[in-house]
Amino acid sequence: MLSRTAENLFWIGRYIERAETMARLLEVGARIALMPSAGHGYRSEWESLLLASGTAEGFATKYGDPVQRNIESYLFFDRDNPSSVISCIYRARENARIVRTAITSQLWDALNTTYQEITQLERRARSEMELTELTEWVMRQSAMIRGAIEATLLRNDGYHFLNIGFALERADNTARLIDVKYYVLLPSVELVGSALDNYQWQVLLRAMSAHRAFHWAYGGDITARKIAHFLILNRQCPRALITSLETALAHLDGLSREYNHSGAAQRRARALVGDIAETNVEEIFEEGLHEFLNRYIAEIGALSTLVYDSYLSGEAR
Amino acid sequence: MTTYFNEMFENDQVRAPYARLEDWMRAMPAELRQMKQAEAEALFRRIGITFAVYGEGGDPDRLIPFDMFPRVFAQNEWRRLERGIKQRARALNAFLTDVYGRGEIVRAGKIPAKLVYQNEAYERAVVGFQPPRGIYSHIVGIDLVRTGPDQFYVLEDNCRTPSGVSYMLENREIMMRMFPQLFRENRIEPVDGYAELLRRTLASVAPAKCDRDPTIAILTPGHFNSAYYEHSFLADLMGVELVEGADLFVEGGFVWMRTTRGPQKVDVIYRRIDDSFLDPLCFRPDSMLGVPGLMDVYRSGGVTIASAPGAGVADDKAIYTFVPEMVRFYLGEEPILENVPTWQCAKPDELKYVLEHLPELVVKEVHGSGGYGMLVGPKSTKAQIEAFRAKIEDDPDNYIAQPTLALSTTPTFVEEGIAPRHVDLRPYCLVGEQIELVPGGLTRVALTEGSLVVNSSQGGGVKDTWVLAE
Numbered sequence: 001m002l003s004r005t006a007e008n009l010f011w012i013g014r015y016i017e018r019a020e021t022m023a024r025l026l027e028v029g030a031r032i033a034l035m036p037s038a039g040h041g042y043r044s045e046w047e048s049l050l051l052a053s054g055t056a057e058g059f060a061t062k063y064g065d066p067v068q069r070n071i072e073s074y075l076f077f078d079r080d081n082p083s084s085v086i087s088c089i090y091r092a093r094e095n096a097r098i099v100r101t102a103i104t105s106q107l108w109d110a111l112n113t114t115y116q117e118i119t120q121l122e123r124r125a126r127s128e129m130e131l132t133e134l135t136e137w138v139m140r141q142s143a144m145i146r147g148a149i150e151a152t153l154l155r156n157d158g159y160h161f162l163n164i165g166f167a168l169e170r171a172d173n174t175a176r177l178i179d180v181k182y183y184v185l186l187p188s189v190e191l192v193g194s195a196l197d198n199y200q201w202q203v204l205l206r207a208m209s210a211h212r213a214f215h216w217a218y219g220g221d222i223t224a225r226k227i228a229h230f231l232i233l234n235r236q237c238p239r240a241l242i243t244s245l246e247t248a249l250a251h252l253d254g255l256s257r258e259y260n261h262s263g264a265a266q267r268r269a270r271a272l273v274g275d276i277a278e279t280n281v282e283e284i285f286e287e288g289l290h291e292f293l294n295r296y297i298a299e300i301g302a303l304s305t306l307v308y309d310s311y312l313s314g315e316a317r
Numbered sequence: 318m319t320t321y322f323n324e325m326f327e328n329d330q331v332r333a334p335y336a337r338l339e340d341w342m343r344a345m346p347a348e349l350r351q352m353k354q355a356e357a358e359a360l361f362r363r364i365g366i367t368f369a370v371y372g373e374g375g376d377p378d379r380l381i382p383f384d385m386f387p388r389v390f391a392q393n394e395w396r397r398l399e400r401g402i403k404q405r406a407r408a409l410n411a412f413l414t415d416v417y418g419r420g421e422i423v424r425a426g427k428i429p430a431k432l433v434y435q436n437e438a439y440e441r442a443v444v445g446f447q448p449p450r451g452i453y454s455h456i457v458g459i460d461l462v463r464t465g466p467d468q469f470y471v472l473e474d475n476c477r478t479p480s481g482v483s484y485m486l487e488n489r490e491i492m493m494r495m496f497p498q499l500f501r502e503n504r505i506e507p508v509d510g511y512a513e514l515l516r517r518t519l520a521s522v523a524p525a526k527c528d529r530d531p532t533i534a535i536l537t538p539g540h541f542n543s544a545y546y547e548h549s550f551l552a553d554l555m556g557v558e559l560v561e562g563a564d565l566f567v568e569g570g571f572v573w574m575r576t577t578r579g580p581q582k583v584d585v586i587y588r589r590i591d592d593s594f595l596d597p598l599c600f601r602p603d604s605m606l607g608v609p610g611l612m613d614v615y616r617s618g619g620v621t622i623a624s625a626p627g628a629g630v631a632d633d634k635a636i637y638t639f640v641p642e643m644v645r646f647y648l649g650e651e652p653i654l655e656n657v658p659t660w661q662c663a664k665p666d667e668l669k670y671v672l673e674h675l676p677e678l679v680v681k682e683v684h685g686s687g688g689y690g691m692l693v694g695p696k697s698t699k700a701q702i703e704a705f706r707a708k709i710e711d712d713p714d715n716y717i718a719q720p721t722l723a724l725s726t727t728p729t730f731v732e733e734g735i736a737p738r739h740v741d742l743r744p745y746c747l748v749g750e751q752i753e754l755v756p757g758g759l760t761r762v763a764l765t766e767g768s769l770v771v772n773s774s775q776g777g778g779v780k781d782t783w784v785l786a787e
Contacts, residue, residue, distance in 0.1 A: 001576055001577045001578075002558055002559075002560060002564055002574060002575065002576055002577075003564070003575045003576055003577055004560075004561065004563070004564050004575070006577045094540070097540060098540045100546075100549050100553075101549050101550075101552060101553035101559070105363075105364075109363065157577060161577075255577075259577070259578055261578075311577040312577075313575075314564065314575025314576075315575070316575075316576075316577065316578065316579045
């Protein structure tokens with residue numbers, strides 16, 4: 001397979017997952033904004049969301065003050081914002097068009113229809129659309145795309161590259177979402193364990209579509225430790241950090257089987273999975289959740305670079 | 318008032334090739350037609366057969382209008398065309414071998430040296446180099462128009478990278494899906510062998526240094542190119558990689574593509590980019606589309622480029638008039654297909670004729686293209702003609718003139734029902750170890766009433782083209 005083709009497939013995975021995360025972030029923001037906050041006003045929460053999605057600077061230049069409606073437009077429909085839902089969907093579809101013959105017509109259909117639909121949504125008046133309607137639409141489309149991949153794609157190297165893209169993006173996004181909550185949203189240490197604190201954890205679970213699953217798995221009170229365990233260390237949770245990393249490793253191993261060659265990317269991924277499987281919640285909080293998450297965000301970045309160097313750059317020998 | 322040859326109806330009689338289409342045509346109610354038309358469009362969009370137009374606003378993915386009424390040739394009509402096209406493709410390749418070698422045709426005084434050697438498309442970088450099997454143009458697209466039952470003219474030759482073949486193939490696919498009964502009632506020669514023939518043609522011109530099954534790749538300028546769909550479509554049908562310049566590199570006298578398993582040697586490149594972009598070290602230094610060092614590998618027999626760099630000199634407008642002469646000179650045969658009669662204003666007696674007959678002629682600039690700098694006599698006002706006359710008198714060397722051709726029509730579905738519309742034809746001739754031509758081609762149709770312009774940019778559409786088996 002051409003390295004560039006592999007790169008296009010990898011990015012289809014990343015962009016679709018990123019579009020979904022952006023929608024989930026918006027959902028978090030909208031829910032928290034409905035909550036009377038402890039004297040800060042809703043503005044600070046929205047600001048922290050912009051910070052978390054890495055779009056604060058771009059937004060400030062374009063709109064100035066964080067007004068909810070503007071933020072929604074910026075994160076969803078703004079083509080100038082490279083991380084907006086529409087930009088991610090556009091890029092995923094463009095990458096698919098380039099490798100049109102490396103994917104099935106069902107997957108092309110799913111990606112193409114998603115793009116056609118969002119350009120129609122783009123033309124409708126914003127006042128006609130509720131945010132939840134939009135975010136639910138994103139989840140639905142992303143589920144359809146994942147479904148087309150699972151149901152129709154040949155299990156070859158292309159399939160692995162797509163899924164490595166999905167898994168690495170998801171691992172990165174999960175780590176960032178937890179970090180937003182813990183480090184950015186909560187303004188001061190005194191509020192840990194407060195009603196606001198608990199409410200924000202719940203919202204985070206909701207945003208990860210893990211609200212009910214969590215209760216089934218743990219029961220009782222929602223605590224930071226339980227949630228950290230669920231979203232980081234519990235293999236039952238499809239968005240957990242460990243699940244995403246193990247998925248990435250499984251597809252990297254798939255590649256090495258197909259190519260009869262295992263390299264630096266596989267070694268790094270295996271070390272990372274080994275590390276997270278050995279750890280427990282106590283150790284994570286000892287290290288500091290924020291510190292732990294940032295260490296993993298950096299690790300995931302390094303792993304992406306290794307995947308790029310080994311397969312996508314065309315420098316493989 | 319000009320009369321136009323209607324390919325289906327002659328003196329109110331249905332011509333033989335169309336005999337079985339009459340009932341089909343009469344039995345199609347307007348609602349069914351609209352439904353089928355919508356179905357066809359949805360299929361095209363779904364499959365992704367669009368041509369991308371960026372930077373003009375609007376939907377970048379446009380559909381070329383598809384007309385469901387097929388254009389039909391009888392077997393004997395096609396045989397003659399086939400012989401004529403293959404003959405022309407042979408002569409054009411012989412000409413290219415000659416002008417990059419000894420230049421016999423110029424020495425014999427048949428073509429002025431200036432027209433060849435000072436031609437912009439003449440590639441000095443390949444003088445003296447013989448490509449495998451002496452073939453320069455591996456895919457020759459010959460544009461034909463018809464003016465009577467037995468009268469065809471060659472409008473132009475395309476020796477570089479003629480496009481549109483994906484429409485020939487997809488139009489057929491879609492027709493077979495929508496009207497299977499037509500294909501049971503008519504015995505229609507298949508065209509779907511084209512991709513396999515193309516692959517075999519390319520494999521047969523593998524370079525001298527290739528000692529195994531050759532690896533073929535299609536080189537595209539990228540996904541922003543309007544013909545990108547066609548490039549990826551052909552790559553898919555042939556089962557070869559579709560590469561961009563950046564996917565290739567030169568090392569150790571060979572061309573390699575970057576793959577996820579490491580470098581893989583490429584033996585034959587079917588390029589869909591222009592000569593001047595192929596190699597920044599040899600041609601345009603600012604080209605980002607090409608591969609640095611490619612031409613060195615080419616000239617040392619490490620890779621085949623199809624069509625060969627320099628092939629463009631054979632399809633130049635100024636050279637066109639001499640193609641019948643090439644057929645006689647190289648093949649010792651009389652040309653089967655005629656050129657459109659052309660007057661060269663550079664010659665005083667021909668200039669005189671042109672100036673006397675401006676209202677009935679089409680006058681073109683020698684190096685112009687795309688309908689610019691052109692006078693269509695019958696469609697121009699007195700003032701426009703007089704203004705153009707002044708331009709010709711000022712610089713006669715720069716102009717040629719041709720009669721306004723009465724392009725044939727075929728029945729076409731239009732808003733009001735069925736009406737005759739003007740058509741042309743582009744068959745694709747493959748030149749390798751053998752010369753091959755699939756029975757069919759791309760028929761373009763001018764959908765606007767009375768229009769003679771079939772270009773898709775000016776309201777042209779496409780039709781399925783049938784050749785009936787005997």
